[in-house]
Amino acid sequence: MTLIPIAKPVRIRIKSGGEEHSSLESLKRNFCLEDIKPLLDGRLIRWLQRLGKKEQMLADKLKAFDTNRLEREEGMFAFIQLFFDQELDAAHLRSLQDVAQHWLTNPNYQRNGIYLVKAFFESDVQWTDLTLAKEVYKKRLFPTQDWSAIFKGFLYQKDPELFFIYGKLLYEGIGCTKDDVTGRKYMNEAYSLGWEEAGTYLKRAEDQSILENRNLVRKAVLEIIRKEMAIHAINDRTPIRFMLYSHLRDQLLEQFNVTISSRDLQDYKTAGELADFIVKRIPAETPKNKMTLKIDLERWKNGCTYTNFVTNEDCERLWQLLKTKYQLEIPFSALIGRRGRSRLIIDYVLSQYSE
Secondary structure, eight states, rough: OOOOOOOOOOOOOOETTTTEEESSSHHHOOOOOHHHGGGTHHHHHHHHHHHHHHHHHHHHHHHSSSSSGSSSHHHHHHHHHHHHHHHHHHHOOOOOHHHHHHTTTTTTTTHHHHHHHHHHTTTTOOHHHHHHHHHHHHSSSSSTHHHHHHHHGGGGOOOOHHHHEEEEEEHHSSSSSSHHHHHHHHHHHHHHTOHHHHHHHHHHHHHHHHHHHHHHHOOOOOOHHHHHHTTTTTTTSSSSSSOOHHHHHHHHHHHHOOOOOHHHHHTTSSHHHHHHHHHHHHOOOOOOOOHHHHHHHHHHHHTSSSOOOOHHHHHHHHHHHHHHSSOOOOOOHHHTTTOOOOOHHHHHHHHHOOO
């Protein structure tokens, strides 16, 4: 008897999303377009033909599909529809963004949503769905994306969560130019519309701001005290009682609007102890406090786009701060005219301010 050798069928390896698949359902649960596109050279069709009648029908549809359509949104949606026709109909999904949003919020297809959104951005598709944009942002899929620019296009919808997210991005300067004035404005708007998280965030930010102010004030007070001590060749470990209290009192009154008697000053032995005492006596931050203005100006300088050159945007941010917080009607042109150096602008603003 003659033996006729039978060749084994060549195994076709189908991998998507980092996993190898042996069934259509497995592939659908890890449906990565970037992994599937290379398989359209014929391997995916042959693999489907070996699985069963249902898969054979899908293979026939794939044969007739023009892969060049994958470069366009409608083509990508049509391709997904070949695999998920029943699921899309059941969920009433009519666009690629509908599919992405549905997948991202569905635990069974969340990875598919991530894959699709990444392909979405690579295709440079414009966001038209706010819910989807927020979902993608929350999952931090694209941390380097300028989300403030994306969300700005949705502000007309007056969505409270959007106002909070947009305001927070501006306030923290995440992926965009820092603008705490406008950021606070939108977070306050979100809170007024009932978004409680905005109120919590603003309270925490205010507490942090007060703490930072106190630290800056303490640093400034220490500098004044140590300058006085240097005049009299006194170091930090030498009792303060040898200092000329009258001169120190004058400086504290001028810069911090606080009056402290010589008797109070004599109770403290070191510069650090005295600074802590003085800071506790300085009034809480008020809009018409010159020290507060100095602190805000220093923060503005640190937040400028460049070290040695102030941009129009930096001037705009400062102009808004001075107008809203300090009621300083400084002409915008005056700031622009001095934009070469931040120090020129700061000196000019202080010269225009009076208690």
